[in-house]
Amino acid sequence: xxxxxxxxxxxxxxxxxxxxxxxxxxxxxxxxxxxxxxxxxxxxxxxxxxxxxxxxxxxxxxxxxxxxxxxxxxxxxxxxxxxxxxxxxxxxxxxxxxxxxxxxxxxxxxxxxxxxxxxxxxxxxxxxxxxxxxxxxxxxxxxxxxxxxxxxxxxxxxxxxxxxxxxxxxxxxxxxxxxxxxxxxxxxxxxxxxxxxxxxxxxxxxxxxxxxxxxxxxxxxxxxxxxxxxxxxxxxxxxxxxxxxxxxxxxxxx
Numbered sequence: 001x002x003x004x005x006x007x008x009x010x011x012x013x014x015x016x017x018x019x020x021x022x023x024x025x026x027x028x029x030x031x032x033x034x035x036x037x038x039x040x041x042x043x044x045x046x047x048x049x050x051x052x053x054x055x056x057x058x059x060x061x062x063x064x065x066x067x068x069x070x071x072x073x074x075x076x077x078x079x080x081x082x083x084x085x086x087x088x089x090x091x092x093x094x095x096x097x098x099x100x101x102x103x104x105x106x107x108x109x110x111x112x113x114x115x116x117x118x119x120x121x122x123x124x125x126x127x128x129x130x131x132x133x134x135x136x137x138x139x140x141x142x143x144x145x146x147x148x149x150x151x152x153x154x155x156x157x158x159x160x161x162x163x164x165x166x167x168x169x170x171x172x173x174x175x176x177x178x179x180x181x182x183x184x185x186x187x188x189x190x191x192x193x194x195x196x197x198x199x200x201x202x203x204x205x206x207x208x209x210x211x212x213x214x215x216x217x218x219x220x221x222x223x224x225x226x227x228x229x230x231x232x233x234x235x236x237x238x239x240x241x242x243x244x245x246x247x248x249x250x251x252x253x254x
Contacts, residue, residue, distance in 0.1 A: 009106075026084075037066060060191070063145070117204065129198045144186070146184065170242070178242050182222060185216060189212045
């Protein structure tokens with residue numbers, strides 16, 4: 001567990017240095033998915049008694065992390081610093097560097113460590129996997145990956161369509177949840193937890209999906225986007241009939 005903490009600390013320190021030099025702290029978003037991938041593979045390859053479920057978890061995290069890395073790179077490459085980080089840069093003034101180190105990079109490192117607990121704790125187990133439970137976990141992960149990947153793709157196509165200017169994305173998966181990508185990400189981590197649990201990983205690993213779900217629903221995901229979108233034409237009507245997070249059929253307007 002200490003090894004993982006040191007690795008994550010070093011990783012985000014490097015990103016902090018780069019972000020400071022190029023004056024763009026939103027680079028931390030690019031490092032988010034890849035950080036999980038590197039941590040998972042390091043823990044896997046340095047464990048002399050790796051078990052099948054550890055391989056499964058590492059592969060699932062790698063698929064998720066690499067797709068997310070590509071998605072964010074493609075979306076942000078060549079653009080200015082994200083508005084959230086730019087606002088903090090202006091408000092923090094002379095305290096920018098220490099606050100950025102602690103409140104942006106190290107805070108994400110702490111969350112990465114907490115969310116990585118399934119792959120960290122599974123190293124301490126050596127029990128045969130309950131195949132049915134492991135398969136169920138993989139299925140849950142696949143559902144989450146579908147919602148995140150397809151949701152992101154549908155939004156990308158919509159945004160790049162010239163006829164969509166000024167309109168809201170309300171079709172496809174976005175018809176059933178206002179945040180299919182966030183729902184998908186949380187669901188994937190629930191699947192990873194279940195796979196880890198199938199090999200006897202401590203129940204403490206449940207802090208991983210609980211944390212990412214809490215962050216997405218109440219802190220950095222849904223609330224920020226809802227706040228940014230609430231004044232868009234038609235958003236109130238869309239919000240009234242569409243589930244905020246968990247996919248469900250649209251409410252019929254009376």
